[in-house]
Amino acid sequence: MQPFLQLERENHIIIARMNRPESRNALTSPEYIQEFVDLCAVIRRDRSIKVLVLTGNGSAFCAGGNVKDMRDRSGIFEGSPVELRNQYRDGIQRIPLCVYELDIPVVAAINGAAVGAGLDLACMCDVRIAAEKASFAESFIKLGLVPGDGGAWLLPRVIGMPRASLMSLTGDAINSAKALAWGLITESVPAEDLMETAMSVARSMAANPGHALRLTKRLLREGEHMRLSSLLEMSAAYQALAHTTEDHGEAVNAFLERRAPQFTGN
Secondary structure (H helix, E strand, O other), X not given: OOOOEEEEEEOOEEEEEEOOHHHOOOOOOHHHHHHHHHHHHHHHHOOOOOEEEEEEOOOEEEOOOOHHHHHXXXXXXXXXXXXXXXXXXXXXXXXXXXXXXXXXXXXXXXXXXXXXXXXXXXXXXXXXXXXXXXXXXXXXXXXXXXXXXOHHHHHHHHHOHHHHHXXXXXXXXXXXXXXXXXXXOOEEEOHHHHHHHHHHHHHHHHOOOHHHHHHHHHHHHHHOOOOHHHHHHHHHHHHHHHHOOHHHHHHHHHHHHOXXXXXXXX
């Protein structure tokens, strides 16, 4: 069977495509979840990777959970309440713990519907660019469920509590234009321009020193739940590290000499 995540690499950028178009890239099995965990582990070890671009093949970005499996109480929806709780904790909840916590930037290229866990997956990314035909729904409540994979924490941080409440408590979908107006996405582009737009953003990020990308991303993440004084202490420590890197010296020299820098990752 083909992997769920179809991986490509362009220099310092990894492109991961969810590749189950026949099921609208639904997150239906522990094996799919494990692929996300394994990919994040590879990225953590490989310091040459600077950016991850995440997208889907076919008509959808990710349709969340498989509703037929919910009906049949099969697969990841099988078992007693205690077993189901543990299956969430040991299953799909591993995705936010690894994707959201990645040190490198993650760019979502949202090619179609991002529904339920699919919307939450998009919210785990740092930048979201969508095709004009894309749609977005925090749709758990339509199925008598709650966001089980972190959506109640992620979505308000992206679009604010009032709009997150509206999406979560109605379950209604919004289109790409409204998602742009609400700040859920940063750009809405024609479908044929989606990947090139996302890759342009990724290349712009990857052109910077890797250590600075990772440290800056970590500061942004920690700043979401840290006092200003604590973040300033952390920023001072990170800045001290950054000042001693070879890439910082190269960036300064290149700026003063008005030439393109040549970074080594050191």
